[in-house]
Every structure is written in structure tokens, then in C-alpha cells.
Amino acid sequence: MFLARLLIVACISCALKGQSGDTLSVTPSSVQAGAPAFSLSVALADSAATTPTSTWAVRWNGSVRPTTLSTNSYSSGQLTATINASDVAQPGFAEITVIDQATGVVYPPVAWFFVTANVYASDVAYDSVRNRFYVTVPSGSSRPNAPAESVVAVDAATGNIIASVNAGSMPSLLAISDDASYLYVYLSESSAISRVALDSFNPDIQIPLLPNASLLWMQVLPGSPKSLATAQANLATSATQGLVVYDDATARPNTYPGAPGRFLFTDPATIVGGYGTGVVEAWTVTASGISSSPQMLAGQSDPVAYGDGWLLGENGSLTDLSGARAPQQIDLSGVGAFVPGLNRLLMLGTTVNGSSGLQLGAFEDTAVTALGRIVAPLSDIEYPTPTNRLLVWGNDGVAFVYSQQLFIGHTELAAAPPTLSAASIANAATLESGDISPGEILSIFGSNLGPSQGRTLEFSEPRHVSTDLADSQVWFDGLPGIMLYAGSGQLNVVAPFALGATSSTLLQVWYQGIPSAIVPLHVAPASPGIFTQNGSGQGAGAILNADGTLNTPSDPAPAGSAVSLYATGGGETQPALADGQQDVYAWPLAAGAQVLLNGSSVPVLYSGSAPGLVAGMIQVNFQIPSGFPPSSSAQVQLSIGGVVSPTGITISTR
Numbered sequence: 001m002f003l004a005r006l007l008i009v010a011c012i013s014c015a016l017k018g019q020s021g022d023t024l025s026v027t028p029s030s031v032q033a034g035a036p037a038f039s040l041s042v043a044l045a046d047s048a049a050t051t052p053t054s055t056w057a058v059r060w061n062g063s064v065r066p067t068t069l070s071t072n073s074y075s076s077g078q079l080t081a082t083i084n085a086s087d088v089a090q091p092g093f094a095e096i097t098v099i100d101q102a103t104g105v106v107y108p109p110v111a112w113f114f115v116t117a118n119v120y121a122s123d124v125a126y127d128s129v130r131n132r133f134y135v136t137v138p139s140g141s142s143r144p145n146a147p148a149e150s151v152v153a154v155d156a157a158t159g160n161i162i163a164s165v166n167a168g169s170m171p172s173l174l175a176i177s178d179d180a181s182y183l184y185v186y187l188s189e190s191s192a193i194s195r196v197a198l199d200s201f202n203p204d205i206q207i208p209l210l211p212n213a214s215l216l217w218m219q220v221l222p223g224s225p226k227s228l229a230t231a232q233a234n235l236a237t238s239a240t241q242g243l244v245v246y247d248d249a250t251a252r253p254n255t256y257p258g259a260p261g262r263f264l265f266t267d268p269a270t271i272v273g274g275y276g277t278g279v280v281e282a283w284t285v286t287a288s289g290i291s292s293s294p295q296m297l298a299g300q301s302d303p304v305a306y307g308d309g310w311l312l313g314e315n316g317s318l319t320d321l322s323g324a325r326a327p328q329q330i331d332l333s334g335v336g337a338f339v340p341g342l343n344r345l346l347m348l349g350t351t352v353n354g355s356s357g358l359q360l361g362a363f364e365d366t367a368v369t370a371l372g373r374i375v376a377p378l379s380d381i382e383y384p385t386p387t388n389r390l391l392v393w394g395n396d397g398v399a400f401v402y403s404q405q406l407f408i409g410h411t412e413l414a415a416a417p418p419t420l421s422a423a424s425i426a427n428a429a430t431l432e433s434g435d436i437s438p439g440e441i442l443s444i445f446g447s448n449l450g451p452s453q454g455r456t457l458e459f460s461e462p463r464h465v466s467t468d469l470a471d472s473q474v475w476f477d478g479l480p481g482i483m484l485y486a487g488s489g490q491l492n493v494v495a496p497f498a499l500g501a502t503s504s505t506l507l508q509v510w511y512q513g514i515p516s517a518i519v520p521l522h523v524a525p526a527s528p529g530i531f532t533q534n535g536s537g538q539g540a541g542a543i544l545n546a547d548g549t550l551n552t553p554s555d556p557a558p559a560g561s562a563v564s565l566y567a568t569g570g571g572e573t574q575p576a577l578a579d580g581q582q583d584v585y586a587w588p589l590a591a592g593a594q595v596l597l598n599g600s601s602v603p604v605l606y607s608g609s610a611p612g613l614v615a616g617m618i619q620v621n622f623q624i625p626s627g628f629p630p631s632s633s634a635q636v637q638l639s640i641g642g643v644v645s646p647t648g649i650t651i652s653t654r
Helices: 002-010 497-501
Strands: 022-027 030-032 038-046 056-060 063-065 067-069 078-083 092-100 105-116 123-127 132-136 151-155 161-165 171-176 182-187 192-197 202-208 213-220 227-234 240-247 262-267 270-274 280-286 295-297 303-307 310-313 317-320 332-339 344-351 358-364 369-376 391-393 397-402 405-410 425-427 441-445 459-461 472-476 482-486 490-494 504-511 519-522 562-568 594-597 600-602 604-609 617-623 631-640 649-653
Touching: 022 092, 030 405, 038 092, 038 105, 056 067, 056 078, 063 078, 105 369, 105 405, 123 171, 123 391, 123 397, 132 171, 132 405, 171 213, 182 202, 182 213, 213 262, 227 262, 262 303, 270 303, 310 332, 310 344, 332 391, 344 397, 472 482, 472 490, 562 631
Parallel strands: 022 105, 030 105, 092 405, 303 332
Antiparallel strands: 022 038, 038 078, 056 063, 056 092, 067 078, 092 105, 123 132, 132 151, 151 161, 171 182, 182 192, 192 202, 213 227, 227 240, 262 270, 270 280, 280 295, 303 310, 310 317, 332 344, 344 358, 358 369, 391 397, 397 405, 425 441, 441 490, 472 504, 482 490, 504 519, 562 617, 594 600, 594 631, 604 617, 631 649
């Protein structure tokens, strides 16, 4: 019982994680929120040709679901899992993995499953004031409370439909003012734009397009909720017809005869757009309309987003409009968005080399480096832009429409990076910060460090703990730490033993491919800390009596007997332990150890690795002197290499 409790304190479990190089496919790849329980087919294909068995099971966000193995020769190796209705009650992204329950092996490939909102959609806009989405429902498609050819409000927190309104025939494209006071809806059958007042969620005016025109794109002027820029084409010839700005329903007199297929504002007075031919131009917006002499922008495909001084092209190109930075290229083509305040851009689309699959990738946009990525198992990808737009919303939300489905989800790719400091990195036993040592079990406290529901470790191979847990990693000068626990506010990790060769290290946390700031730490040969029974760093120590019982005031250790305490921060052993090793041998500490009872040294019988536990946990056997007085709170400390553990840890004697 004691060892089990100690394992919980140290965040140790018994799962194994398989080798990399695998892929995972799931069918279906998405369902609408509110769907009943359903069967999910999962197939694993790996280079080692691992054959699934009946002990394999599918995990949904880390939790096992009832699973059967197909015996049909046409689908050999296919797993079928029962996904509960509660799993898909609300929109979001789910992580799908596979575990062999007989061996504990957790295979490394991850597939993402999408629970979409229970509404069909042509386009989507986000209202940050009311935290809701607006979608246009296409002709011939409807869901409860979302009639065909309506505009529907969807609660962003739950995915529930709030209300719908009939704005006109065949609504499609949307544009929303930056103060969320007006929503503009293109009515493709009427060659008009309906404006919806969002305080009442009712149409208030209609804006007629040019004669014989259809709408290519529209955008509300920044800071001017009643002013709308439009790009229009001739219905008969499909030729570009005009770039027009409207105030309410009145067109400004100056228009431009050419109309980009897509455009955006880089500032309140500048429109940048492209024609789908690699030609990009910038127009000045004035009180009388559009300038007649656009500026040519070279080397840029149709723009899809602007932020942090970069113009992002549909082909993944980045152009600094000031000319201060050289052009850059990312490996995705599609639609994108810049995450406000994070120097990060997201791109939704396919890889530039044309590989199949829809991907959501994050990129740091200062040095333009690739970060994390979600690969969506969605078929029939339209290249290069499978959707009108990608939205970032709230603290960590993304949304887009694909194949008439509204995808809403939360992801670290759109969230603030992991946050921590040197003061929030502590010895896992004492919970005190300071120097760290090789093989020390550390607790790291902060925010956005890992999944909201904490997970305990997995093994990368038998008796070898993984350096990756729920896509959380901790790096020390580029060396991976051994992950024991990962949660949004706390990580437990074993520092690499190779730190014994240095006096300092740079620590960095990565979660779902998003890095924290780098934290410098001092490294000492040892930093001992004794685990406690309540995990607080104070009180009764994690100590076993000679008969294997837990040392407590009701079961004290007799004077003259030998007891065992459990600690961390002992430094290196002889011979050296491997990082992540689940040790089965008693290997002594290189520096030895001294135990102090009420400040006086007592005989140490053994100090070294803890057999059966992960490398970094240490066990010290010592003898209580004959005649030692009875006590329910005798002070015990551990000294290794001249460094003494904190006070406040007690042992009971009789």
C-alpha cells in the first residue's frame, strides 16, 4: 500500500509506449455534436508490421473505450471502438490513440477526431462581444432550429444553436464589423447584401450590388461598422466588375473597375487583394471611395491574412510590407490567421508538396519557425484553400467551415505558450525551489503546461519511461527530461543524469509543439529531498518500518531497528543509471548519504536507487540507535554531498 501511495506522489504508473514511425486512421473522421453512441473504426499501420490482438483498445483523449478486433479478412487488424454519446455532446477535437491492455504498450501515432457543431454552414463569422458564431445555412440543408437558407447564431461555449433569422434568399458569404454591431450577409440569389443588426439579430437594410453583379468578397472597414468594401464580378461574363465601398446602402462614387477575388485590410485606409494569378495590388480607401492607381506588390500570392507586419499568401508565402524582412515561405497552403499578441500564425490547408490530408499548423512568425500541427483525417481536400477562412477566437479557439460542417475547437496551437519561472520549478519531494541535480524529480508549476485532465507516465519501451507525455515535453539544454506527470498546471519530470557534467542548464517546456520561454537554472551535484506521506513536503516522511509497514504514530519504528526512507535529488549512482530506466537493482549513490535524527548522524545501511521504481527515486536504509527515545515527531534529514534536506520531516519511534 505504501509503495502504491508513493508512486502516486512521484506520479509513476505502468503503461508502455511503442515505437514511432506509425500512422493511425479513423473512420468516420467527424460527427455532429449531439450524435448518439457510434462505432469508430481505427487502423494502425506501422513499419514494424505489428499485428493487433484482442487485447488492443482505442483511447479517446487518453481514456479507454470498449473495443473489438475485426476477424474479417478484408479488415484484418481493424479495431472498432464504441464512442459514447457523452463523448460527442459538444463540438471539439478529440485525440485518438491505441493501447495494448495486456502489455500496457501505448502506440505513439495520434489521430484527431472532430465533433462538429450540429448545423450545416456555408460560411462563418465570430462575434467576440457575445461569444457566438454566425453561420449561413446552405440551400437544401437544415438541422433542428437551423432552417435552410437562414443565418444562425451558435453559442461558442457549447455549440448550441441560439437563434436563426431569415435574411434573404441563398445566404452565403459573411462579414462582421470589428465592434460586432453589424453582420453583412451576401444573398446570392438576390444580388444583394443584407445587413443584420446584431443587438436585435434582425435585418435592417439591404445593399444592392452593381447591375448584373455577383459578390466575390467583402470586408467591413476597420473602425467603421456601417461601411463595407466589396469585390464584384459580372454575372454574365464572370469578369471582374468593381471594387466598391458602401456606406449603409450608398456606394461611394469612386470605384475601381478590377476586383480582386479576395482582399483584406492592412490598415483602415489600405486594401490588399489578389486576382488568383500571383498579381497582388494595394488600394487606398478614401472618403470618396477607391484610389484609381493601385500599388503593385510583387512575389505574393492571394493574401489570406495580415498580422505582425506580415502579409500571408494563400500559398504560404510571407511578405513584409515594410520591406525590412526578407520574404519567407511556410510549408502549408490554404487559409490562415495571426493569433493576437503571440507572434504566431496558424495555417489551415494542405502541404505545399500536395500531400493528402488537411492540416492545421502553427508557426512562430518572428524567425518563422514551424511549431505544432494537427493533421485532420478529412477526405476530398480542395487545393489549396478548402475553406473561406480560418478564425481564431477566445483564449485558444479555432473555427472554420469545411464541407458544410462547422468545426469549433480548442487547441494549444492558438493558446498562450506554457508559462513558468525558476521559482515555480521545485524538488518534487520538498516543493522548494533552488539548485537542481542530475536525476532529480522536479515539479514544475505554471499554466498551459499540459492537458486539462492530468495524465501519468507512459513507457517508450519496457522499463523505460517516455520523454513525451500527452504531447508535453521538458528540455534541459536540448536533452529531454523523463515525463512522470503532465497537467495544465503541473508537470513532474526527472532531470537528465547528463547534467552532472555541467553547472547550469536552460530548461524549456513544450506543449503540443508550442514552447515556453527558456528558464536558466543552476545545477548542483545533489539536492536531496525526502518525500512525505501527504505530498506537502512537511510532516510524516515516506518511511517504511523494518516489517514493511508505513511508519506512523500508531505504528512507530522500534529503537535499534532499520527503516527505509524515499527521496530524490541524490545525484548520480555507481554504475550510472540510464534516464527513464525503471530500476530493478540497488545501485549506490556516487556521493553516499548521511541521515540525521534530531540533528545527530545515525548509521546508514544503504543509499542508492529504489529497486522497482524509476531512476531518480532513491532509497536510504538507516538504523535507529538503540535507546533512541520514543517520539511521534523525531526530525529526520538527509545529507548528500554536503547538502542537507530541509527540516520539517518526521519519523515516529518507540
